[in-house]
Structure formats: C-alpha cells, structure tokens
Amino acid sequence: MALNVVIAGGGFGGLYAARSLERHLPRHSARITLVTDRNFMLYTPLLPGAAAGSLEPRHVVVPLREELDWTDIRIATVTGADPAAKTVSMRMLDGGETELSYDQLVVALGSVSRVLPIPGLAEHGLGFKTLPDAVALRNRAILQLETAEEIDDPEARREYLTFVYVGAGYAGLEGIAELQDYVADLLDRYPRCRLDGTRWILVEATDRVMPEIPPALAEFATRELRSRGIEIHTNTRLEEVGERHATLSTGERVATRTVCWTAGVKPPKVVRELGLPLTEHGRISTDATLRVEGQECVWAIGDAAAVPDPAQRGGRPCPPTAQHALRQGRLVGENVAATLSGGRLRRFRYRTLGVFVDMGQHKAVATAVGVHLRGFPAWFAARTYHLAAMPGVARRLRLMVDWTVGLLFRRASAELGALGRPDSLATALDDPPGEPR
Ligand SMILES: Cc1cc2nc3c(=O)[nH]c(=O)nc-3n(C[C@H](O)[C@H](O)[C@H](O)COP(=O)(O)OP(=O)(O)OC[C@H]3O[C@@H](n4cnc5c(N)ncnc54)[C@H](O)[C@@H]3O)c2cc1C
Known part of the structure; x- marks a missing residue:
C-alpha cells in the first residue's frame, strides 16, 4: 500500500x-x-x-x-x-x-506579522507580508497622491504625503526604499504634491537597521536612505496610531494616513x-x-x-x-x-551565504560569500541572484522584461484597487431591486 x-x-x-x-x-x-x-x-x-x-x-x-x-x-x-x-x-x-x-x-x-498591542495599530496599520498587502500599499500611495492633489489646505495635504514604516528589517527597509522611489517617479504628474514634497519615516526599536547584515553595509544603507530624505529613527518605538496620525516614543506626533507595520513575524x-x-x-x-x-x-x-x-x-x-x-x-x-x-538522516548544515537588500533607484547593498557590494554592482548582483533563484525559464524572462522596461520608462500610475472586486450587475439595473420606482 x-x-x-x-x-x-x-x-x-x-x-x-x-x-x-x-x-x-x-x-x-x-x-x-x-x-x-x-x-x-x-x-x-x-x-x-x-x-x-x-x-x-x-x-x-x-x-x-x-x-x-x-x-x-x-x-x-x-x-x-x-x-x-x-x-x-x-x-x-x-x-x-x-x-x-x-x-x-x-x-x-x-x-504572520508579529502585531503588538499598540493602540490603533490593528485598526489603522497596514501589513507587508502578502501579495494583497503589496498591491494595497501601491494603490494606497497612488490614492494619497490623488487625494492630496485636490486638497487646498497644505497642512491637510501633508497628512496624505507622509508615510511611516515601523521595523527596519528586510521588509521595512526594502519596502520604504522601493515605495519612496516609486512615489518620486510619479510625483512629476502631481504638481501640487510636487510643490509640498513627501515625507518618509522609518522607525526602528533597536539601535541599527538590518541586524541581518554586517554593520558597515547597514551604515551604507542608512546613509543612502538618509541622502534620499528618508528619516531613520532608531531606538524609537511606535506608541499609538490613529486615522490621521502616529505617535512615536520620542513624543513626536506625526500627521500621516499611512503606517506600515514590518516589525517581525511569528x-x-x-x-x-x-x-x-x-x-x-x-x-x-x-x-x-x-x-x-x-x-x-x-x-x-x-x-x-x-x-x-x-x-x-x-x-x-x-x-x-x-x-x-x-x-x-x-x-x-x-x-x-x-x-x-531505512537510510541515514542528514543534519541541517546551511549557513547564510549572502544577503541582498534592494533599495530602489538601481541601488542595493549585498554581502555574498564574504564579498561586500554596494550601489549599482550590488543591485545588479541581487537581480542576477533572483533570476537564478526564481523557478522556471518563463518566469525569469518575465522578470527580465519587467526590469528592462523599468530601466527605460517610468512606472504606471493607474490605481487598480477595485481589480477582482467588480460591482454587482444589480448596480447597472435601471430599477435596482428594493428601490422605490
Ligand atoms: C516583504 C518580505 C521580504 C522578504 N525578503 C526576503 C529576502 O530577501 N530573503 C530571504 O531569505 N527571506 C526574505 N523574506 C522572508 C521569507 O519570505 C520567509 O522566511 C519564507 O517565506 C519562509 O518560508 P516558509 O515556507 O516557512 O513560509 P511561507 O513561504 O510563508 O509559506 C507558508 C505557506 O503556508 C500557507 N499557510 C499558512 N497557514 C496555513 C493554513 N492554516 N492552512 C494552509 N496553508 C497555510 C501560506 O499561505 C503559505 O503559502 C522576506 C519576507 C517578507 C515578508
């Protein structure tokens, strides 16, 4: 049997x-x-x-x-x-x-995400663990630009243009770097938003970003992100989140409508x-x-x-x-x-060979088999690694096409949040059921 x-x-x-x-x-x-x-x-x-x-x-x-x-x-x-x-x-x-x-x-x-019992976090925070999370973040960023563009009050506009990420591991660091890069790419098409600029804040409870990589590379990543205007607050915790703000342990109350939680898993x-x-x-x-x-x-x-x-x-x-x-x-x-x-069992012996941290704008930091890379060479090495690691020739080709097109053209700005959730046919009826004639 x-x-x-x-x-x-x-x-x-x-x-x-x-x-x-x-x-x-x-x-x-x-x-x-x-x-x-x-x-x-x-x-x-x-x-x-x-x-x-x-x-x-x-x-x-x-x-x-x-x-x-x-x-x-x-x-x-x-x-x-x-x-x-x-x-x-x-x-x-x-x-x-x-x-x-x-x-x-x-x-x-x-x-799953290790969500802590921080007031307002579960209600107002966004996760970054699944494909729907990623698509939702992209759509949220576009919607924030669209909303801010039609608001007259610059103070109110700022809430929509401020993005807070909490947790500076892989997901947080790569997440904020890539999304900021994307929004920077779109900003030209939003004249009012461009005038105000956007604000990006990465909050980390420990004293450094990316404990997974050597300190020198983590410092490079920190310098690179700061040079792009991303604020990195180490030794800082998120204390509370509301619909229109986030409060940090430094006492700062940040006016924002986007808080992304990337602080660990369980x-x-x-x-x-x-x-x-x-x-x-x-x-x-x-x-x-x-x-x-x-x-x-x-x-x-x-x-x-x-x-x-x-x-x-x-x-x-x-x-x-x-x-x-x-x-x-x-x-x-x-x-x-x-x-x-009836054969012999083998022990798990793998030690990490390398780490790649992608930071958008064709920059990354990497450490592979003892060699540290930064900037474009690291970005190129990361792309090569993922192409080799992605199963299937057709999938690798699709990635190559996406990346090549990205090198030559700007990214699309259509907000497709309704994708896969069509309106019911009933909304197209002249006399929807239950409505008085
Ligand atoms: C944004 C992000 C970036 C990352 N970047 C890197 C990186 O660059 N390099 C790296 O090495 N690691 C990275 N990681 C970590 C990596 O994704 C995880 O360590 C890896 O996916 C773990 O593999 P797994 O098989 O344990 O879990 P998963 O790959 O998460 O697989 C678990 C599966 O179980 C399914 N499942 C869960 N519960 C149930 C249930 N009750 N019934 C049925 N099915 C269920 C899930 O849907 C999922 O398909 C990253 C993680 C995130 C979130």
Missing part, C-alpha cells in the same frame, strides 16, 4: 519539500499531498518590487501546479492535527471540514493546534535533522519551525528567511525518503 506523506503549507519550505520528495520517493510507493491555502508560492524577496510597481504582481508568484509533477495539491486551510491518530484536519474551499491521514507529516506553515495561530512541542516564541521545536522533538513521523521547516542554527552552533534557531526555508525543504524531502527506506 502507498505511504501517505502530507505537507502542510505551500510556501518556500513546502514547495521545495514537495519537489524533493518527488525526486527521492519512488512514484508508485508513495502519495504526496500538499495542503495549502493558496495555489501559488509567493517569492517574497520580490514583494517590494510588486509594491513599487516595478514588477507585475503575477510575476512574483510561482503557481504550485506548474512546478509539481505528481504531488496531489489540495487548496484548503489546515485547522489542526492529532499526532497520536496521525491525522490533519482542514477546511476546504467549499467550507466543508475533513481529515487527512498521514504516515509522515511535514509542517511548513510559515509566519508563527500562525494554527501551529498551536497541532499537538506539537513549541519553543517560548511559539515555533515548533525540531532537532538538527528537522524532525519534531519527541515525534517519529512529524517534521517541521521554515519560519514556523525552530531548527537549530548551524551558524550559531545550534544555540539559537535559524533566522526566518527564504534561504533557510527552501534548503530545509530540500533536506526534509531527503530525510523523509531516508526514513522510509
């Missing part, structure tokens, strides 16, 4: 785990099922490009069915698991609940419903072979897992990066196959 291997989550970890299992398991001896709540993997390193209009949103995703040959893909939401009964429960697209049995389970459920709630051991930060505890502590048949990878970091001699979990998740995906496929065939 075929063995059931179930993967929960189809992001970096899940997709690469499924590909590795397809390669290492004999096709007729196993059934691989990937349960995930959307039918594509989001290539997050390119999300800031999608938010800044330099990449078409469809070009930063990898449809799972195009990349997997014989994995059974089920688009459903995982709601829990019972390791004793070896089942995963899930809610399907039609709303029905069902259970799936497994012989081996790989958990790759990723992470595992999604469902991870607590899986009956697995968790660390104090809520990630699933695994050993160096990616097997969950105390479990024979359950493995965990990616942002949701606390895999001992080889770079820290196992003293701390691996950082939540795509580089780690995809390599853990590859290894877990090998280790599950080895378990089923």
